[in-house]
Amino acid sequence: MSYLRLLQLAAPETILVIVALIVLAADLTAMRDLEVRFRLIIGGMVACVGCVAAIAWIAINPEPANAFGGMLVVDSMTQLVKSALL
Secondary structure, three states: OOHHHHHHHOHHHHHHHHHHHHHHHHHHOOOOOOOHHHHHHHHHHHHHHHHHHHHHHHHHOOOOEEEHHHOEEEOHHHHHHHHHHO
16 A cells, blocks of 8 residues: 555545644744634634545545555545544
């Protein structure tokens, strides 16, 4: 299995990690001087956009896969659970 295929299978999790790092970086740099309530609202909105992007990726790519002898399984049930948790 190629690394590109593995990245495609783990794309929703990758999207969430990247969005979380963006929220942390923006909060620590650009929004440092703003009031806390506004920072929380902006951070929550960006996190929601990241969750919607991850759900959209799951909906667009419904390919079942089984990688590394069952260590990473992507099927309709795991996609449904991931979408529900997001």
